[in-house]
Structures are given as structure tokens and as C-alpha cells.
Amino acid sequence: MASQLSDKIQEHFLECKICFEVYRTPRTLVCLHSFCEPCLEKLLDKATGTVTCPDCRMVSDLKGSVSNAKASFFINSLLDLLHSKTAKETFCSVCLALGKNNVPASSRCLDCADFLCLACAEVHCLSKLTLDHRVVSLTDFSAGLHDEEARLKQEHRCQSHREPLRFFCDTCCSPICRDCRMLGHFSHEVQSLGQAALARRPHLEQLISSLDSNIESLTQKEQEVDSAIQQLEEDKEMIEDQLSGYVSEIIEQLFAQKSAISEQLSIFVEQQKQKCLSIKDDVHHLVSSAHNTKEFSTQVLQKGKDYEVLDLEGAIQGQIERLQKINIPEIERQTPILTISGGSESFCIKTEIFKLRFDSASNSLENSTTGDTNTSSEMKLSAETTIEKSPENPTVPQTVEHNEPTSFTPVPHQADGQNLPTYFSVIRSFDVSDAFYSNEENITGIALFPSRDIVIADNANNIIKRVIRTGKIRETISTDNRGWDDLEPFSTVICDNTIFFTSGSRLFKIPPSEDDDFIQVCNLRGSHDKYCIAAYEDEYIAVSEGIGCCLSLYTTEGNLVGRVSPSFYEGKFTFFTVNSREEFIVSDTKNRRVLIISREGNIMHICSDVNCPPFNPTSVCVDKFDNIYVLSGKRIILLSPLGSFEREILNHTCNAVFLHVILVKHKDRPRTPDTFFLVMTSVN
Template sequence: MALTVLSLQELIREDFLTCKICYDLYTVPKILPCLHSYCQHCLEPIVRDGVLQCPECRLQTDVPGGASSLKTNFFINSLLELFQIKHNRDLACTVCSDAQKILTATARCLDCKDFLCQSCTQGHCCSRLTLHHKVVKLEEFLAGEHDAEMRLLQEQCCQDHQQEALRFFCDTCSTPICRDCRMLDHFQHKVVSMANAVQRERPSVEQLIDSLAGTIKCITEQEKAVEETIDKLTTSGENIKEKITKYVDDVISYLLAQKEAILGELSAFLTQQMEGCRMVKDELQSQRDKAVSTREFSQRVLYVGKDYEILHLEGMIRNRIQELQTYIPQKLESQIPELSIAWDQPEILSKAALFSLVFPREQLEGDMETVFEPDSEASASPSEESEEDPDSSLESEEDFCPHSEESTPDTPAKNPSCSKRSKRLKHACTFEVNQCFSLGKPNITGIAVLPDAGGILLLDQENDEIKQYSAGGCFQQSIPLPDEGGVFCGISLCGDVLACSSDSFLFFLTLEGKFLHKLLLRGSESSYAITSYEDSYVAVSEGTLCSISLYSPSGHCVGRVEPTDYHGGKFLFIAVNAWEEFIVSDFIKKQIVIIEKSGLILNVLKTSNSLLTKPFSICVDASNNIFVVDQLKVIKYSPDGVTGEIVLSNQSHLKRPRVLAVDEDGRLVLVQEDGYVHIYCF
């Protein structure tokens, strides 16, 4: 940055020589440590308890002696002298003018500092004493053509010796002195000429001034960075506003469409049912009229008719009455509708936040070691995917001991503790999901482990197939999924039967992909997570119903698990341990629930009392330990959820873990959203 140098003429201006407090020319200008100058009489009222605060930059200065103790700005004083002389337009000759006779000056002697009239100018130039003085025209002087020469001839007089100029500098006292001062008070001190002192100090002052260029550049860059941050904040804020508005508009449109659809369905249903009811009612009224008419006629014949008339009509009356009595009314097959609302949970509308702000930088600071390389938030359903370039670098967590809170009586496992040093995970192998025979980029949403080290099954949602790999990661075969037009998202192995969830249906297949059964699931979820308990049943997590249904491999519902007094959540991923305890992740409440088969809730792991932030995929090992994918890390909990530790965590934030499983050998199988599979052993 180039240094801007002002000319002397630019400095001798009224705006530069005006006090910023009184807006008048300086009177006894005092300079503050911040280099701002003000009139002494302007500063005196703002001195508070010996402290003076600069009106411009707010720098505080201690002034025990008041404003008068501050240094006088002689630089401003000397410029003021020039300014005032040049702006006095009624200048008289200072040599011959007196009270009786005033002659207008026409020239100025720079050496004598006298204004001269025409006669005095001629005499001044002819006198032997002033022959060599520089006399200039008054017009040139007032125009500023000789300001530089005037500045050179200006001298500051000593305050102690008014007639002596300050021409020396005392190094001992660091102060300018005059000739008399040098011979008296400063006789024993180290004294140099003023010119030599200035010549000595000028390089260091120039160096300091030059160093300000770097400071100014740094501040300018920081200012630019702040402006860029402001622009980013503004852009991000507008984008978030736009997204929220669009989301709410879409939700309103969706709700209105749902309203119109259900009202239309209700109207059609009521019309059909009403028509059936009216037909049955009309028939019953007709039959009643027939019975009333028969009774009235028969009574008249019986009480009024003659004997032979009664006997003559008795057979007909008997037949008619028997016919009426044997009438079987048409069965009314009517259904009384009831309304089921998927979001009919007060907690969802009153407590659960629909929108939230996330701060990736804060999230980055919260993780301690390298493992995953995700790049986006965990999805709300098992089937959501994110596309990024594969680049994985996974390691295990060794020294991690997160803060734990104190437990309370209402939550038995309120304080999951952490181990001082977690058990080290060793990376066994990594492989990429095969794409050679796929139509699209694989999107893995489900995982199952084959028994007896038989390998791994991965559900590829994008290509509607199941890919089988060996325990070492070698591709073995692809198992086709039924062509039902749905979106498959969950997979589980129940004995020798393969269960897959697609939309609101549960399919049972052989390990070769042969279709066995198809069941309609409860609720109205777009996807269902499933797991299996040995070869007994498949457990289906039922979303906002907050329940679990159990289905046998033969395709029959064999039970239902409904947690006691649990509402307002959304069950997502599910696992079951050897004790038939179900572990589910609640997407809305952001917690993990451990439930007995009877429906009794054994423990709830919340974000406020555990290591959790946003739990996602879940599995259990042979020792019933619980493994949870939580945003950018994997947490291992004890079977009861009381203790927990982070066994894998992230630092690079490039790829996010998606689903996981533990095989019979205790190896952890982890699938990232970019299609890479990592296998770890303890």
C-alpha cells in the first residue's frame, strides 16, 4: 500500500487546523497518546477522576494534572501561525505604521518576519544590515508560494528563555533546549544539535511508519474476511429461509391434498353405505306394512266373519302369516369409519422441533480421532442416499472419555459411564461394493450376516438386488429381488429364510431369491427397518406407531410389542439381543429405547444423559453389546445401556457411516454411504 504524503499547502487548511470538539481553530492544541489533538479548554470538561477518554477512538489516558498536563502540539501551533498570517487580509507595514499613520503592506521579509510597505521594502533592500534578506511580494506570500521557506525559518522559543530558540537536544533528558539551557541546567548533560538529533532518529521513525503498511494490509484482509462472512451469512440465511418456506408450502400443499383425498374417500364411502342402508330400510318398511296389513285383515275376519268365512280363509291366513314370519331380513353390511391420523401425537406438534440449525465447524471440533469420512447429516429413513467420491481412511478410537452426567431416579441408566481407555479396533479389510453388473451406482440400505462365516449380504436399493460377499470381502453372487415396483430398504436373515421390506410390505425369500410370502405391514410408513431373532421371527419397526410386530418365516403375525405409555416418536432401526430385548433408535426423539418383549421399557438413552446426538443404525453382538451409528461415530454400549464408549469416531468428515452389523466372530462390518465396506476386529 502506497504511503500518502500531504503537501504543506494541504496541511495549512482550516479543516486540518480545526478542533473536532468545538469546530473552531485550535486554541492551545493538546495531543493525546493516540495522536488526536483537541483544544485544551475542550478537553478539560471531559476529564473524569484523572482519566481522559479520546472522543474519537475511546482510548483512555491518565491525566492526574488535568488537560493542561498533556503535551502541546507544536506542529499544529506552527501551522496555525502560518494559517493566521496568510488569512489576515488587512496587513499593515509593521515598520513605519503607527496609530496616526497606517500604510498597507506590499511585501514580506521572510528573515525579519516583517510586513513592509512600498517605501520600507526599498529601504530594506538597500540597507547594509538587511541587504541579503529575502523579501517577497505579499501576493506570492499569501498564495502559499513561500510556505516551505517560512516553515524552515520558523523557530520554537524556549518556555524558560523566551528570546532563545530551541536549537539543541539533550539526550540525557530527552528534551529540546535552547542555548541558555545548555549553558545552565544542562551543562553536564549529553547535548547534540537539533538537526543531528532529527537525522539520527528519522530512520527509525520512518521504519516504524513503513511497518504500519503490513498492519494495515492485515487489518484490510481481516476486514475483507469479515465482509465475506457477512455475505455468506446473508446468503445462507436467505437459502435457509427459502428452504423453510418451500418446505412449509410443500407440507401445506401435501396436507391440503391429503385433506381433499380423504374427504373424497369419506364422501364416496358414506354415499355407498347410505345407499345400502336406504335399500335395507325400504325393504324392512315394505315388510312391516305387509305384516300390519295381514294382522288387521286377519283380526277383522276372526272377530266379524261368520264361521264358514273364517274356516274358508283360515288356510290362506295361516300361509300368509307363516310366510311373513319366515322372512329373513337382508343383512346390513355397513362399516362405521373411524379416523386414524399418522401425526396424531401432541408431543410431535408441541415438543419436537421440525427445523434445527447445524454448525459443521462445531461438529468437527467435537470429534477426537479419525475414522469415518462422511459429508452430510444422517438420513431420516434407511433408504436415503448421498453421492460422494470414495476416499476412506478409517482408524479406531483409543483414548476417549466423554463427560457423563448424574443419574436421576426416573431413568435407571441416566449416567452411561465411559471406560478410561476403549478397547482398540483393528482394521481388517476394506472393499467397494461391486458395480460391474449393476445398472446404477450401488446404494446400500440393508445388511445381514450369513452364519458360520458364510459372508455378508448387502441390499442394493438402487439395483433391486442383494449382493453376497465372503468374510474377506470377495464378491460371490447377486440375488435378485421381486419385481414389485416398490423400493426395498431393509434386509434380515431368519434361519434359512431371507426377509426384505419394501414400502409397506414384507417379503420372504429363499437364499436363492425364490419368492415365498408377501405380507402387508401395519401403519403407513414409506420404509420399515427389520431384524430377526434366531430362526423364530422377523421383528418389524413400525415408525410413528412406536411399536414392533413379529412375523414367523411362514408369514404369520406371532406377536406385537407395544411399549407402555410411549408416544410421539418414530421407531427407525431395530436390533434384538439373545434375551429377546428389542433395541430401537427413535428418529424424532433422538434416543435409543431398550424394550422387553412384554412392552416394558428397560432403559432410554437420551442425548442429555449419554454419548448420543442423533442415533441411526443399530446392531448387537454375541455378548449382547449394542453398537450404534451416531452421525459421525460408532458407539458401543453395554447390554443394559448403562456404560458406553466411542469405538470409532471421525475427523475428516468426508463419508458418513450408514449401516453396520457384527458377525459370529465378533467382527464389526461397517458400510459407508459411498459404497465402501470396512471390517474391524477387536
Template sequence: MALTSMSLQELIREDFLTCKICYDLYTVPKILPCLHSYCQHCLEPQVRDGALQCPECRLQTDVTGGASSLKTNFFINSLLELFQMKHNRDLACTVCSDAQKILTATARCLDCKDFLCQSCTQGHCCSRLTLHHKVVKLGEFLAGEYDAEMRLQQELCCQDHKQEALRFFCDTCSAPICRDCRMLDHFQHKVVSMANAVQRERPSVEQLIESLAGTITCISDQEKAVAETIDKLKTSGENIKERITKYVDEIISYLLAQKETVLGELSAFLTQQMESCRLVKEELQSQREKAVSTREFSQRVLYVGKDYEILHLEGMIRNRIQELQTYTPQKLESQIPELAIAWDQPHKLSEAALFSLVFPREQPEINMGTILEPESEASLSPSEESEGDPDSPLDSEEDSCPSSEESAPDTPDKNPSCCSRRSKRPERVCTFEVDQCCSPVKPNITGIAALPHGGGILLLDQDNDEIKQYSADGHFQQSIPLPDSDGVFCGISLCGDILACSSDSFLFFLTLDGKFLHKLLLRGSESSYAITSYEDSYVAVSEGTLCSISLYSPLGHCVGRVQPTDYHGGKFLFIAVNAWEEFIVSDFIKKQIVIMEKSGLILNVLKTSQSLLTKPFSVCVDTICNIFVVDQLKVIKFSPDGETGEVVLSNQNRLKRPRVLAMDDSGRLVLVQENGYVHIYCF
């Protein structure tokens, strides 16, 4: 439905206000994360072991508190009130009717919200107290001519103060409040009017909804590509059948047996391929329908919903859209068969099998990665586990890799030698566990930064919203609080004496003691952004599926953007920048490392099929521009040009899997494992 044609009259109808389970009007409508709504009593039998599956899209939702713990859909509730009021044709006067005398209503006062008989209507219009009230004919009211005015007068009352409407929004608590709440429990909180809060949030919700249009278009394009593949399969199959049949008709006595064999093989292959295409197509159609349904519901809420309804559903809409955009479909590997005839000359008919199906090695492949987000980072865990001490460091390794044995120069050389087969084994300097004695929950380290001149390291503890500072020998020094943010912090970087932190789609700038300086909104719509710094000049932000890098000065100004030429369909994740101002980025979707200049020129791409890489994750560089990559259970060291590499640390224990790493200015590698232990190595 186009936004310009969206009307309240189209929403106050029985089909939109009917539960898809009981097919009656909603009773206590509850909304699921997929934005589908059902009656609470209809959902309760669907709860199994603290989980609930949506009857329409099959999305699994945790409901440990039962169906009653789900959010109530106040948007539907308010429309139900209008619907039920308009469809009650036996309305009595609410002023003078009683048990002994019931008078039929002929009018409605929009201000008092009373139904009035003819006598009460005349008195209502003549009374000094109600002289200026708007009294309308009952027929016009029931016909929907005043739905918009009634909708504007609807207000949701506070659960604590029943007579007070929710007209304010507390930014501190992220909750709608009434006038009494503002003066009592929220007196010292940051409070804005409901209208201002909606005006502030509306652009981001609109941007999210608009982004769905591109997702739907891309899915439709993929459907067309699958349809074209099916047509090619059919055409090629028919051509092969025609050629085989013609050939067999000429020499039927000899070829009949082989004819049936090869046609059977072809039929089986086409059936298998078309079934694969059909499954992928159905999956894409289902995903498109979910995206269209989400867009329509979100548009209805955004353009017809009340302020508190929009705020009430904004988080769920955002989560649902991001979930749809991170969907990964089944990869379609199509092969178009061709016919090879062993004997084109009649005198060779008795030498070998006549027919066989061949498949070209290089086939045009449907690129599914351009429209969908990858799986979560947790899925990178390896399938093999072994017993071991979780706090022990990774073992150093030597891999075969030709190189000179000369020591590295003090300054970066633009023509460096590759990593040596006999390169020096890393020596562990110290190991310590991230302190959790003062933390409310177990630390979860997602970002790391090295202080200059051996001043120690900073570890971003995402689950405790703080930065932990340790000395160079692993002694805990202090905790630096993070500023208030609606999202979670995921990355940090040190740019001179300014600390940069990323949280959702914002970049914060702080002093080293945690004092807030400023923040800015990042490009794109990623849930997290990896960052790094180049000396004290700028902070580089990896922009995910945009496959680009934006550069920001410590003052918060955008000073440049790195856009690699003709690079699409990936997702930039971790990022590093070396002394030559070259950027090294791990691509989460394509599972490769990209090395590029500031101009956007790609110097090299390290692919899984051509190097030691399998699933590259965190990256960093040392002072002589060698590249270090976390790859599942190992750390790989590449030469600056990426041509050669070797595994320098590895372990087969999943508990000790490396997570993030950084290199300080003295050439020491700081490595954080998933079990919360930090190891410092010297090369």
C-alpha cells in the first residue's frame, strides 16, 4: 500500500482487527518480534518449553514468562475501540438512560464522549458548560466521518496513575510517563514530550523502512535469476533430447539402449537441479513476503499510530528489519549440461559408449551474498574440540613459507621479504585473566587498544559497559566508564590522546579518563562497527555491507572515505591500517582479507582458496607492516604484501579460541581469548 493512500478508514476494518488463529476480533492482542499479533488466550496453548513459534512465519520466540509476558499491541487495541464503537447499532443515551428507561441515542459529543438522545442533545447544546462542545449526528459518527478526530482524542493512561495520560517520554528510563510520574519518580531524569520523542525517532525508523525496499528488490532480482536458470535448464534439456532423439532415429538398432540410459541420467539431473531451484525460489518468495508484510505493518504504525504506539513498537520494528536483512539463503549451485557425442563417425560406433553428459567447469553463479547479511559471529566456532587447560596460551607454530632469514629493518620497507620458514617463534611474555571481581557479569572483551610507549592496554568489556586498563605486565589499573548509549559498545581505538568507541551506529570520542567529548552518527545501518586509528590523524570506521571505510578526525569531522573500486557483495568487519597508510580489512561474507590503498586501489585479496585462511576475523599490523589475522583456532602472520604467510599460534581447544588481537608500538602482540584470558607475545 502506498504511503500517500494510507488512511485510518482502511485500518478500522474487521480483517485487520481479526486474530488469524480464532478468526474473532482481538482480545488482549499480543505482538511477536516478527510483528504478527494474536490474542493472548490463542497464544497460550502454543507455548512449548518456554518458547513460542509464530503460526504464520514460524519465527521462534523465547517466552519464559508465558504469552502474558509479550508486549501488548496498543496500536491494535486503540483501533479496536473505534471499530467496536462504530459497529454497535443499539446505542442508548449515556446521560439519561437507566434500568427503567432506555432512550436511543441520536448524537455523539466528541468532547464528553457521551451518546445523547434528542432531548439531551438540545440541552447539551444550550448549556453554558457544554455550549462549545462538538456534537455530531450519530449516523455521521458511525459512518466514520469523525474517526480522525476520535483517534486524536484517544489517550493511553498511566498504569500507576489511572486518570493521567501518557504525554511524556523519559530518555533516562526509555519509557512513556504521565505528568505525575514526571513530578515524582522521574523528576531528575531527562524528560521530553511524547511528540518531540517521536519526531526524534521518526527519521531513523523511516530510514529502516525505506531500506526494506532495496532488500525486496534484490530478492525479486534473485527470483528472476532463478527463473532464468530454470529456463536455461529446460532449453538445454530439450535441445539435448532433440539431438539424442534425432541421432538415435538414424541408427535406432544400435543406439536404443544407450539412448534410454543417457535420457534417464539427464532426467534425473534436471529433476535434481530444478528441485534445488524450486526450493531456493520458494525460500526467496517466503523471505520477500515476510519483508513486504513487515514493511506494510511498519508503515501503518508509523503513519497512523499514536506517538506512544510508535515508540512502543520502534524497537521491535528495528529488530525485525535487521533480522530480515541478516538472512542468509541456501546457495544455489547450478550446472547447465551439455552433450558430448563420443563417435561422430559411423565406423566408430562399436568402440565405446556413445553418449555422456558433460558439465562446464565455469558456470555463471547466482550471487546470493549481495542482498543478505551473514550469520552471527558466534557461528564461527570450529567443529573440533579437545580437552585442555582453558587458561593456557596458544602454542606457537612454524609453517613452511619461503623467505629470507634476515632480521626486520627498523622502518617499513615497501619491498619487504616474505615471512620466513624459520622465522623466530613467538615468546610468551605474560598471561592474565580479565578481572571480574568488581564486574556485575562475566567480562566479554570485544575491543582492544594499546597505549603508546608501553603504557599498557585497554580492553572494552561489552557486557559491563566499561573499559578496563591493564599495565604492560598484566596488572589491573583502573576501570573507565563508558557514556550512556541505547546500544552496546563493540570497538575501541586510540587516536593520539583521544579514545574512540563505537556503539551501534554511533561513534563516541572520550578522554582517557572517560570524559565525554562528542559523538556522531555513522553511515549505513550496521548493528556494530569495527574501528582503528592512523597515528593521531584520524579514526577509520569499517562500514560493513557498504564495503567502504570512512575517516573521522579526533574533532568528529569526516575527513575522507575509502571506497574500493568494483568491490561489492561483501561485509567489511575488522580493520587495521599500516605505516604506509594501507588498509587491511577482513570481509565477513567473502571470507577473505582485502589490502587497499587510501585511494581505494585494491593491492591484494587474500582468499581462502589461495592462502592459509579459512574464516578470517580480527586483524592487526606490526610496526614493519606484517599482517596478523585471527582465523578460527589459529593466528596467521602474513607478509606486508600478503603474498606469503605462516601460522604462528594455534590451539585445538575451543575454549582457548582467539578472539581479538592488537600490536603495541614495541612490537608485542596482545591476544584475547574467548575464555577471558589475555596473552602477550614478543616476536
């Protein structure tokens, strides 16, 4: 253990951080960092006489000379111990003093710090002056077996008198020897080194202890800075998402206007062509009739007899007069001209549509650690203008199948007074699988923190993952060996900023400390192996009881506060959610319908016909306007807050996937659009 201590001392204290070698004439700066004197010479600023510590960047005023930096007795004594142990050849110190050269040493006196040969070691132990000295073998000393004892017996000597430093001058605040006390420090306040150290030790211990709070505060601040940096990255991703969404919407609107104008132009051109063709047909008949009249009349004049000419004169004259009197309609010349609002043919956007605003919030660091979505983001994106939609825009088909799973269908605006969404676009897709776990993941539950982190329950690997919206996994929580048998998380919610999940017929919550056991909140009614849960704000957690067609409501402490059970209803409640009016939107997978149930248990609406069969509802969610989004197979169906079918907004055609959908509801940011999170996993 002594050798290990010696190695540790060499590693941490006796290596210069500039040259990475053992100290050569070490000097200690005011920041307590030590470096070789030759290394500090290279860093000395000749103009100011200062040295900037390369470790902490603190400036030390050395009055123009590195020799003014403090020489540390502590480091020098450790260096003496190190050098005495690492010397390749060691000779007897007494023999050298007597003029005998190169006599190998076999022992070391820890009191005198002298190396001794065999003969001198025997005499050293018999002398009256050195009878009590501790003489050890050189082999044991070099092996580090006596490092602690050697350190205790080390003495520092006065550089002026070469006597041991045994006193401390309070007046000069410096250690002195016996000769110094009798000469230069005779009239000063002097006490022994032991007394001085004993008197000053409590103050030093108090100072060192006070650093704990400083270290804790600085560590916390460092964490806050890291959190702020991460928040900035998330804000950057969020604003880029918003930009992509807005630009996609503008592009879709432009293409919609292009389609409308193109259709209007085609109709106009077709109508004009028909008119022109009608006129052309009439003119063609008139030309043909005129040619026939002319040819017939010419034949009569050339070959007819006089009485035949006279007989046909009236008919020929009448036909020619009729042809000459026919009023040929004028061609209506209407030229289509494209006009661009606020621009010319060479169109350009003169107004800045997007602008960045940088909020100067003094408490941005604190906000970034609390997950407050209102003030944590310093960068805000504002859309100054939008492209207006033409009233003649053609309606976009309600159902479009896409080959890519992340393609959403633009939908027309409904002018019925409801706050129905007008546009859907992909923001980001990312993989949340973890190569560390051998089983193919099976996502069975998704929830959302107020800070926009996504919580995912992986039933196959018995883990719960917390993922930031950029796709980076912030935390992985294993549900194995946490005070219970291996728990298989199924459904999960966030209530009161705490993660709750179901495993079997029990409800658990995850404690703040990762070292604590999971807390069982309560046992759930029935004997189902899977229970879906949802949270109403921070008031209670609702649990679906399957074929019991009942929702039980529990506080975060596990107290039952009510049940929602429609009378005489038979079915199977699976996935469900709660809207802002405390109404429960429930998927009845047995009867293939969606129910809207009041807090009192009254069925307010049943939706089973969505105009695009088959309808097999599973996962459901609502937005801030209480619009309902239902997952049916590989499609997402939009229902109004009253439960009526509106449209199909996504149709995914890939095989062997299972979809989950949740919705980010920006309650405190009404201008920010709600955001879908669509999670796709392989079917086990």
C-alpha cells in the first residue's frame, strides 16, 4: 500500500503539467498550481512581470522574476523522497564524507536521511548520538515499505544556517531555525512549529471545508451550462422543424394555387376553343355554300339556255343576297394574363417571412433546467407573413396513400367554425432502438414530458427510455432488479412530472433517484395482464379495465377517486385519452368504435362509420382544440371534438409495423402548432 501511495503522489503532485516530467526546481503560483522554474521562465510576460497559469488561467504577479514564486516545502520533500528511492546507484554518505568513494550503501537511516554501508550501519546503531535512529534495509526502503515513516522523519533545513527548521515566527509568518531565532528574529513572536501548526490547522480545515459548498455550487452551475447548451441544441432543432413545416406549408399552398390557376386556365381555354370552333364550323358551312352557289350559277350562265337563265335568275339572286346578308359573329378575343400579388413576372419575396428573435431572459439558465417550455427557449421563430390561399383552390383528395411512412396529406380548411387542423407535415423521424439490448424492441407505451421529452416503454427489453425530440436517448431506465421481480412495462404516462407505468395488474411510479426501488402505487382491479393508462392534467391517472368497460381513477398516491362506467354497455375498452373538458375518448376494440364518455359515465357519442372502411380503432389522442386522432390499422383518422368523421390524414402502406401516435399540445403557446409523434415498430 505504501508503494501505491508513492506512485499516486508521483502521478498527481510531482509531474509538471507543462513538460510532463518530474519537477525541476518547482515553483508554486498563487493559484497553488506548481511548475518547473525553467517552464515558468518561458511563460513569463516580460512587459508585465506576470505569469498566466496554463491550467486555470489565473494571473500571478511575480515582479518580473520566476524566483519570486513560492518554493513549496511539501513538493520538495516529496521530491527528496522520490529521488532517494529512484537513484540507480547509491553510495554510503558517511564514507563519502570521509573521502572514501563508491562504497555501496545497504541501509538508510530514516532520521539522518543518510545512506549507510554495512560497516557504517553497525557503527550508526552503536553510537550514543544515533542509538535511537531508525535504520532500514535499502531494499525495503526502495520498495516503498517505509515511505510514511520516512515522510514523518523528514526535516527541512534553513537555507542560511543549514539547521533544522523547528520554530515559526508569527511576526514574519515564516519557519525559522534555532540560529535565526537567536539572531534576526530575537525580538519577534516565536513559537514551535508544532504549536503553530496546531493553532492554524482548525482554520485551514474550515477553509478547506468551505470549498465543498463552492464545488457543489460550481458543479451545479456547470450542469446548468450543459443543460443550457443542450436546450440551445433542442431549440435549434425545434426552430429548424418549424422552418421546415412552414416552408412545406407555403410550398403546398403555392402548388395548390398553381393547380387551381392551371385548372381555371384550362377551363377558360377550353371554353374559348369551343366558341372558336363553333364559329369556324359556321364559317366553313357558309364558305361551302358560297362555293356551291358560285359554281352552280357559273354553270347556269355558261351552259344554260336563255329561258333557263331567266328562270333561275331569281333563285340565284336570292341565294347570293342571303349569303351576303349573313352576319358572321366576331371572335371574342380574351387573353389570359397571370398577375402575381405584390410582384412582377420575375417574382421574388420582398418581405422577410421568417425572423429570429433572441429573448434576453436573465434566468435562462435556471429555466433550461426546469423544463419550462415557456421561457427555456431563448430563440423564438415568428412568421411575419403567409401566402394567401386562392378562393378558387380545388379541394385536395381526402385519402392519398403514400409509400413513405413519414408523408402526411395536406387537407383543406373547414369553414364550419371548428378549429380543425389545416395542414400536416413530417418534422423528423429517428430510430430509438438500442444495440445494447438483444431483443427486438416492442414499444407499448408513449408519453410526453412538459419539457417535450418523449418517454417510451419497451416491453420486450424491460426498459423505459427518455428521448429528446432530436432522437438522442437522454436516459435509459431498466425495470429489472429494482426491488421487484422483473417488471414488464406496458403503458406509461407523465403525471405531476413523474413517470408512471403499468406492469401486469400493478401501477408503479419511478422515483427521482435511480438507486431507489420503484414505488408500487396500487394494485389494479381485475386480472388482466395489460392495462392502458392516461392522465388528466396532474389530478389523477385513469386506468382502462378492458372487458369490464370501466375506467378507474387514481391519485398519484394510489387512492381511488372515482370510476367512469357506462350503464349496460358491453365491449372492450383498450386505448383511451382525456380531453380538456374531462371527457374520455375510448377505443372499443370489440365493437370497433370510438366512444366519447362524460365524467359521469354517460355515452355522448359513438363513432363507428368513418366513410373509409374498415375501421379498427386502437390508439387515440387529442389536440388542444379537442380534435380527436384515431389510429386504425395503418391509418390515422381525424374526428371532430364531437366525434364526427372528418377525414383520413395518413395512410401508411408498409407491412409488418405497428403504429403509436401521441400529440404535443402547446397549451401555453397558442400560436405554436400542435405536433404529432408517430412511432413505428416491428410486430413481434
